[in-house]
Amino acid sequence: MPEQQAAEHQTNPVEEVEAFLRRRREQIAQRWADATLFRTVFTVSRDEAVEAGRTVVEALAAVAASGRVEDAEADGFAVVREQLARTAHSRARAGATLAQISAEMDALRPLVTDLLLDELSEAPAEHLRECTTALTVLMGTLRLVMLETTTIAGQELINRQRLELLEIATPVIKLWEGIVAVPLIGTLDSARSQVVMETLLDAVVEQHARIAILDITGVPTVDSLVAQHLMKTVAAARLMGAECIVSGIRPAIAQTIVHLGIDLSSVLTRASLADALAYALQQQGAHIVPNPASTVEAR
Amino acid sequence: MTHSTGSVSACLPIHSDLDLVRVRQHVRQMTAQLGFRLVEQTKLVTAASELARNALIHGGGGQMECTPVSSSGGVQGLRLVFSDQGPGIADLDQALSDGYTSGEGLGMGLGGARRLVHEFSIDSRRGVGTTVTVTSWTSRPPRPREAP
Ligand SMILES: Nc1ncnc2c1ncn2[C@@H]1O[C@H](COP(=O)(O)OP(=O)(O)O)[C@@H](O)[C@H]1O
Ligand SMILES: [Mg+2]
DSSP states (O other), X not given: OHHHHHHHHTSOHHHHHHHHHHHTHHHHHHHHHTSHHHHHXXXXXXXHHHHHHHHHHHHHHXXXXXXXXXXXXXXXXXXXXXXXXXXXXXXXXXXXXHHHHHHHHHTHHHHHHHHHHHHTTTSOHHHHHHXXXXXXXXXXXXXXXXXXXXXXXXXXXXXXXXXXXXXXXXXXXXXXXXXXXXXXXXXXXXXXXXXXXXXXHHHHHHTTOSEEEEEEEEOOOXXXXXXXXXXXXXXXXXXXTOXXXXXXXXXXXXXXXXXXXXXXXXXXXXXXXXXXXXXXXXXXXXXXXXXXXXXXXXX | OEEEOSOOOEEEXXXXXXXXXXXXXXXXXXXXXXXXXXXXXHHHHHHXXXXXXXXXXXXXXXXXXXXXXXXXXXXXXXXXXXXXXXXXXXXXXXXXXXXXXXXXXXXXXXXXXXXXXXXXXXEEETTTEEEEEEEEESSSOOOSSOOO
């Protein structure tokens, strides 16, 4: 018996951890299933949580087998990366911050190191320390892998929101019979410009608009690409039989366009949306008559 | 003579449309902090947008380094260095001329950026890459040579 123990204690701590993980896979998975991270993600069935836990434990054992416990790129992690990404994504969608997800991941660690401590309670202190260190490092690496996928998931969320923004940020407003306006807000990159042009042309057709106003008060920068997009949109609207007015060119932007050397003379412009509307109404044959009473009051 | 004011310079990557947004926002913020007037802010931001997009589209991606500087007369300024490891520009005069584009742009970016800033220099080597350095000042640019 003492001999056998001595032999066991001579094993490499990482190998010992690997054997421990395989031996206690079920128990660890059961413990994890009740931890916040798994409980909140697998809300429908606990069995699913346990199954997910088993897969993670197996991956950890595979990483330990390769001896690369501190390497987030270790092949063993590949099989769980997608699962971890989905878990992180689900937590992020539920409103958890990166710090929270990290803490929840960290909470899985004592659930497995405690088991190891129990099992090796008889082992020499030195060996015990080496084994717990190896396991702690491995769990730390797992957390890193998880956080990496979280940041990627966050980036995907941003990309999706950006796509959604492309559509909602381009409302077409009917100002009058035959007059539509598109107030543009934010960056007019190529993708956004394409959406703007399509939305505007659709509106011209659907609403039989003769005049379309593109208001760029909310566009912070007009460089040559934005100007090119504006000119293209105006030309396309013209082909559809509508006149396009660009309004809301602020003084600083007007000066910049001139220095840039861009010739917007082919584009009908007005300083403000109100000016553009007044012009459009006039073109439509509508006359705005100031109410004498309010004029008097204003004075 | 100009020298860096000792403020840390920032280095921003230029690899996507989103990076262009960050570049513009950073330059806008820096010029506002340094006290540029709105028109001068807008000019430098627009020049940065052109040069960053050139680095992205023509240079295949690169970076912008942004450094606050001050002239010997104590005037504050901002220096922007756009660099890429792209194909370089074969004919600089042609590239700088209004309306020339090798792609589908307006061909106004490079020449326009030069008009929008106080100092402009370009270093391009075929097969090595392109570096464009621009500087603008919060007030009238210091004259390069003082009259005796
Ligand atoms: N960073 C760069 N690397 C390689 N070529 C460039 C770069 N910047 C500009 N050019 C060349 O100079 C031309 C003119 O640039 P620009 O005036 O910005 O016009 P545009 O970008 O609309 O083509 C480009 O079409 C391209 O051929
Ligand atoms: Mg350009």
